[in-house]
Amino acid sequence: MRMVELPAGTVDAARPGQVTADDIARWRESVRERAATALGGFVRDRCAEYVRAIPGADLVSELLASSVSGGKYVRSTFTYLGWLSGAGESDAALRAAASSELLHAFALIQDDVMDRSSMRRGRPAAHVRLAEWYAAQNLAGDAGHFGESAAILLGDLLLVWAEQMLRESGLSAEALARGWPVYDKLRGELAVGQLADLVYDARHLPPMETVLETGRRKSGNYTVRRPLELGAALAGCDLNVRAALGRYGGLVGEAFQLRDDLLGVFGRPSVTGKPNGGDLREHKATSVITLAAELAGPGQRAELARLHARARLSEPELARLRELIAGTGAVRRIEQMIGSRAAAACDSLSDAGLNDFVLAALRDLAVRATDRAR
Amino acid sequence: MRMVELPAGTVDAARPGQVTADDIARWRESVRERAATALGGFVRDRCAEYVRAIPGADLVSELLASSVSGGKYVRSTFTYLGWLSGAGESDAALRAAASSELLHAFALIQDDVMDRSSMRRGRPAAHVRLAEWYAAQNLAGDAGHFGESAAILLGDLLLVWAEQMLRESGLSAEALARGWPVYDKLRGELAVGQLADLVYDARHLPPMETVLETGRRKSGNYTVRRPLELGAALAGCDLNVRAALGRYGGLVGEAFQLRDDLLGVFGRPSVTGKPNGGDLREHKATSVITLAAELAGPGQRAELARLHARARLSEPELARLRELIAGTGAVRRIEQMIGSRAAAACDSLSDAGLNDFVLAALRDLAVRATDRAR
Numbered sequence: 001m002r003m004v005e006l007p008a009g010t011v012d013a014a015r016p017g018q019v020t021a022d023d024i025a026r027w028r029e030s031v032r033e034r035a036a037t038a039l040g041g042f043v044r045d046r047c048a049e050y051v052r053a054i055p056g057a058d059l060v061s062e063l064l065a066s067s068v069s070g071g072k073y074v075r076s077t078f079t080y081l082g083w084l085s086g087a088g089e090s091d092a093a094l095r096a097a098a099s100s101e102l103l104h105a106f107a108l109i110q111d112d113v114m115d116r117s118s119m120r121r122g123r124p125a126a127h128v129r130l131a132e133w134y135a136a137q138n139l140a141g142d143a144g145h146f147g148e149s150a151a152i153l154l155g156d157l158l159l160v161w162a163e164q165m166l167r168e169s170g171l172s173a174e175a176l177a178r179g180w181p182v183y184d185k186l187r188g189e190l191a192v193g194q195l196a197d198l199v200y201d202a203r204h205l206p207p208m209e210t211v212l213e214t215g216r217r218k219s220g221n222y223t224v225r226r227p228l229e230l231g232a233a234l235a236g237c238d239l240n241v242r243a244a245l246g247r248y249g250g251l252v253g254e255a256f257q258l259r260d261d262l263l264g265v266f267g268r269p270s271v272t273g274k275p276n277g278g279d280l281r282e283h284k285a286t287s288v289i290t291l292a293a294e295l296a297g298p299g300q301r302a303e304l305a306r307l308h309a310r311a312r313l314s315e316p317e318l319a320r321l322r323e324l325i326a327g328t329g330a331v332r333r334i335e336q337m338i339g340s341r342a343a344a345a346c347d348s349l350s351d352a353g354l355n356d357f358v359l360a361a362l363r364d365l366a367v368r369a370t371d372r373a374r
Numbered sequence: 375m376r377m378v379e380l381p382a383g384t385v386d387a388a389r390p391g392q393v394t395a396d397d398i399a400r401w402r403e404s405v406r407e408r409a410a411t412a413l414g415g416f417v418r419d420r421c422a423e424y425v426r427a428i429p430g431a432d433l434v435s436e437l438l439a440s441s442v443s444g445g446k447y448v449r450s451t452f453t454y455l456g457w458l459s460g461a462g463e464s465d466a467a468l469r470a471a472a473s474s475e476l477l478h479a480f481a482l483i484q485d486d487v488m489d490r491s492s493m494r495r496g497r498p499a500a501h502v503r504l505a506e507w508y509a510a511q512n513l514a515g516d517a518g519h520f521g522e523s524a525a526i527l528l529g530d531l532l533l534v535w536a537e538q539m540l541r542e543s544g545l546s547a548e549a550l551a552r553g554w555p556v557y558d559k560l561r562g563e564l565a566v567g568q569l570a571d572l573v574y575d576a577r578h579l580p581p582m583e584t585v586l587e588t589g590r591r592k593s594g595n596y597t598v599r600r601p602l603e604l605g606a607a608l609a610g611c612d613l614n615v616r617a618a619l620g621r622y623g624g625l626v627g628e629a630f631q632l633r634d635d636l637l638g639v640f641g642r643p644s645v646t647g648k649p650n651g652g653d654l655r656e657h658k659a660t661s662v663i664t665l666a667a668e669l670a671g672p673g674q675r676a677e678l679a680r681l682h683a684r685a686r687l688s689e690p691e692l693a694r695l696r697e698l699i700a701g702t703g704a705v706r707r708i709e710q711m712i713g714s715r716a717a718a719a720c721d722s723l724s725d726a727g728l729n730d731f732v733l734a735a736l737r738d739l740a741v742r743a744t745d746r747a748r
Contacts, residue, residue, distance in 0.1 A: 050562045054570040110530070114523040139573070140657070140683075146572055149488040152526055153569045156484070156533060160561045163537060167554060173547050180541060187534045188424045195527045196428040198520055199513070283514070309514075 019360040027361065028077060034091075035076045035098035039068040042095075042102075042165050050157075056150075059133050063126045063154060067105035070121055074256075074369060075100035075227045078249070081365070082231020084358050085241050092170030096179075096234060099169065100227055102162035107190060107222075110155040113148045114198065115282060122273035127151035159187075171234060179234040186226035193218030200285035211290045212254065219260065220253025224369065244352035248362065251345035255338045255370040261286040262334055263374070265322060272374045277318045283308055292330035300324055342366045393734040401735065402451060408465075409450045409472035413442040416469075416539050417476075424531075430524075433507050437500045437528060441479035444495055448630075448743060449474035449601045452623070455739070456605020458732050459615050466544030470553075470608060473543065474601055476536035481564060481596075484529040487522045488572065489656060496647035501525035533561075545608060553608040560600035567592030574659035585664045586628065593634065594627025598743065618726035622736065625719035629712045629744035635660040636708055637748070639696060646748045651692045657682055666704035674698055716740045 047061040054060070079097035087093065111117070112125040119125060124132075131147025139146075166183065167176065196214045200206050206214075228249040232242045263272055264279035265288050279286050289308075296304055307313065307321050325331065345366050349359060421435040428434065453471035461467065485491070486499040493499060498506075505521025513520075540557065541550065570588045574580050580588075602623040606616045637646055638653035639662050653660050670678055681687065681695050699705065719740050723733055 046562070050566045054566060055573040060569070110526060114519075114526070116519075134573075137573075140685075145488075145490075149572055150569055152484060152488070153565050153572075156530070156565045157562065159530060159533060160558070160565070164554075164558050173551075177547075180538075184534070184538050188420070188531065191527050191530045191534070192424045192428060195434070195524055198523055198527075199429040199508075199511075 019357050021364070023357075024361050024364045027357075028364075031077050031080055031094065031097075032073045034094050035073055035080075035101065036069060038095045038098045039101055039165075040065065042098075042161070043068060046157075046161055055137075056130075056133055059129065060150075060154065063129060064157070066123075067109060067126065067154070067158060068101045071101060071104065072374075073101060074223060074365075075104055077365065078224055078227040079231040081358055081361055082228040082233075082237070082245060083235045085228075085232050085245060085352075085354055086235030086237030090171075093231070093234065096166050096169035096171050097227075097231060099162050099165035100230075102158050102165055103187070103190075106155045106158035106162060107194070109151050109158065111194070113151050113155075114194070115278065117275075117278055119273065119275060125151075126154060130154075175234045175236065178236060179230055182226060182230045182233045186222055186230065189217045189226070190222045193222070197284075205290055205293050206285055208287065208290050208294060211285055211287050215257040215261070215287065216250070216254055218257075220250070220257045222253075223256050224253035225249025241352050241354070244349055244354075247348040248345045248366070251341040251348065252366050252369055255341040255345070255366075258287055258334050258338050258341075259370050259372060261288045262331065263372075264288070265325065266331070268373065277313070280318055280321055281313055288325060288330055288334055291333060292325040292328045295328040295330055295333070296324075297328075300328055338370050342370045393731050395738070397731075398735050398738045401731075402738075405451050405454055405468070405471075406447045408468050409447055409454075409475065410443060412469045412472045413475055413539075414439065416472075416535070417442060420531075420535055420538075429511075430504075430507055433503065434524075434528065437503060438531070440497075441483060441500065441528070441532065442475045445475060445478065446748075447475060448597060448739075449478055451739065452598055452601040453605040455732060455735055456602040456607075456611075456619060457609045459602075459606050459619060459726075459728055460609030460611030464545075467605070467608065470540050470543035470545050471601075471605060473536050473539035474604075476532050476539055477561070477564075480529045480532035480536060481568070483525050483532065485568070487525050487529075488568070489652065491649075491652055493647065493649060499525075500528060504528075549608045549610065552610060553604055556600060556604045556607045560596055560604065563591045563600070564596045567596070571658075579664055579667050580659055582661065582664050582668060585659055585661050589631040589635070589661065590624070590628055592631075594624070594631045596627075597630050598627035599623030615726050615728070618723055618728075621722040622719045622740070625715040625722065626740050626743055629715035629719070629740075632661055632708050632712050632715075633744050633746060635662045636705065636712075637746075638662070639699065640705070642747065651687070654692055654695055655687055662699060662704055662708055665707060666699040666702045669702040669704055669707070670698075671702075674702055712744050716744045 043065050047057075047064060051057050051060050051064070076094075076097040076099075079100050080094055083090070083093040083097065108120060109126050112120055113127050117125055118128050127147040127150070129147075130150040131143045134141070134146040134150075135143040163183075166179070171179075193214060193216075197218050200211065200214060225246060226249070228245045229242060232245050237245075261279070263276070264284075264286060265276060267276045269275050278284075279289065293301065293304055304321070304324055307317055307324070310317065313321065346363050349362060354362070417439050421431075421438060425431050425434050425438070450468075450471040450473075453474050454468055457464070457467040457471065482494060483500050486494055487501050491499055492502050501521040501524070503521075504524040505517045508515070508520040508524075509517040537557075540553070545553075567588060567590075571592050574585065574588060599620060600623070602619045603616060606619050611619075635653070637650070638658075638660060639650060641650045643649050652658075653663065667675065667678055678695070678698055681691055681698070684691065687695065720737050723736060728736070
């Protein structure tokens with residue numbers, strides 16, 4: 001793998017006006033590649049240690065390796081930026097940051113089972129691949145159930161490995177001790193947020209505030225806020241910086257989730273790598289769907305309710321549902337909510353005393369995380 | 375809760391001939407109660423932190439609390455004995471040892487989903503309770519799928535909390551640093567062993583050695599050997615002691631799994647708290663079933679194969695299968711294997727220089743773990 005390296009000291013020595021969009025793009029790419037290299041090595045070593053001797057070892061190893069390659073590495077980038085808010089560039093901190101991709105891979109692989117999503121990043125989901133493998137072995141059990149069970153176990157391994165990679169990152173015991181409380185909160189919120197998410201259902205619409213709160217817990221906090229706070233805690237940032245990053249992270253995370261909700265209904269599958277009808281078919285109470293119901297006039301509301309009541313939605317019904325949702329003005333309103341959160345997030349950084357590179361990178365990411373097509 | 379406390383120094387000051395069966399029984403009970411108290415407090419605090427605000431919080435909290443109460447506490451007792459092999463009594467070490475029950479609860483709650491077991495410890499399994507709750511909410515989704523997904527997430531929480539409780543046990547950073555490699559191995563083997571177990575199937579019988587190896591990885595190591603090694607590593611035991619405990623643990627763990635396999639076919643549900651036909655219905659390639667096939671004469675083999683080929687087994691067919699298995703001599707042979715392993719395990723402790731209390735307790739547990747009705 002080609003390594004993109006910035007000249008030494010790029011981050012630490014940044015001065016006002018010196019940070020270009022190109023610098024940030026190159027830096028992001030370098031973080032991504034260094035994280036990918038660290039993750040690839042870590043997963044390869046663990047597979048050699050544990051997976052080698054079991055049936056299906058090649059497929060299991062391939063699925064574990066690919067679960068941490070090809071993503072956007074949003075969480076590792078935010079974790080590393082949290083670190084850079086209080087300390088200098090560090091390979092150990094980068095490995096610690098990269099570990100968040102293992103945690104994310106755990107969440108995705110188990111989510112896909114729970115949401116019955118068959119596609120991930122444009123390829124069949126892990127549980128689908130495992131079920132196909134089982135069926136090809138000519139074993140007599142239920143291949144679908146095997147695929148789901150095996151994918152859950154792969155997720156468990158990734159959850160364990162995430163913590164191991166953080167612990168073995170090379171950061172000092174003092175740095176890690178500062179990080180664990182944030183890390184425990186991140187993992188606890190993730191599982192409990194997902195649990196709450198399973199209960200909400202578009203046919204029993206919870207209020208918009210509940211939907212936003214669930215999104216914050218399940219996704220926003222875990223994508224932006226907690227990774228930033230984790231990095232900042234590891235680096236020993238002062239409370240002022242941690243509070244500013246927390247505010248920024250809360251707002252960007254919420255905007256990130258709102259964008260995800262829009263993509264879940266209106267995204268282009270060829271770009272997102274997953275079907276765009278999932279949230280509608282599963283009757284998920286996302287922000288888009290909940291807000292549409294709140295904004296709908298009586299006629300729209302009746303038709304929305306009728307479509308939400310369908311156990312299975314055909315393609316024409318999905319198209320009609322999208323049209324109805326857009327017609328309520330919900331999409332425009334969500335776009336406004338995203339924009340205002342991203343702007344407020346950037347404002348909240350002004351007085352934190354961050355260096356110019358970190359400030360510029362966080363502003364860049366506030367836009368990227370919220371104004372994206374995948 | 376009544377606390378059973380031994381006179382201070384019972385363990386440390388034990389002298390040859392002074393340790394009675396009563397001492398050990400009281401000590402076991404005291405470990406159990408202290409571990410239960412520590413676990414109860416830890417889970418209560420975590421539920422207050424995370425679970426309070428979500429739908430179904432009362433049920434989720436109840437399931438999490440009951441998942442670590444009422445078990446045999448085999449793993450915490452072995453972990454604590456590992457500690458006592460190299461250090462004195464310690465509340466912090468006891469909390470560290472107790473954390474293994476959270477890990478076990480994680481494994482059971484997810485196993486029950488994967489094995490489709492509806493009963494655990496004489497009560498409906500967590501996924502069944504969660505499905506019932508969902509159905510009672512009158513939500514329109516698939517209650518069974520919700521129950522399974524929610525139980526998986528409860529398992530994830532328990533997996534995270536196990537590590538957190540160990541880390542926050544109060545043991546020194548040096549002690550924990552010695553323990554993590556064993557802990558990582560324990561968790562990795564557990565998940566990968568369970569994965570291998572899903573693939574083996576009584577209709578494609580793997581060789582007995584493969585079945586024993588899977589049992590070692592999935593259950594034996596994780597029940598006896600690794601807990602002992604973890605405790606010994608935390609206490610800083612020398613390599614001689616760790617090797618002796620490893621040999622003992624490997625043998626007792628294997629005997630424990632063999633007993634489990636016998637109980638899975640012949641156990642009394644009123645005592646084990648779960649149906650005794652599960653392994654047969656699921657066509658699991660356990661030691662009992664594999665050995666029966668190896669020992670069967672041609673007529674028995676044909677009838678075994680015919681019954682194993684059934685997708686669903688009726689009660690009379692289950693009874694016939696039990697009769698056939700016993701008729702091959704497999705039960706007698708497995709009993710011999712259990713007995714010889716327990717004896718060899720006790721022998722392997724002779725030269726480890728353990729104090730008399732620990733030695734007596736380990737000998738007592740070798741018998742209890744392998745000669746039990748539940």
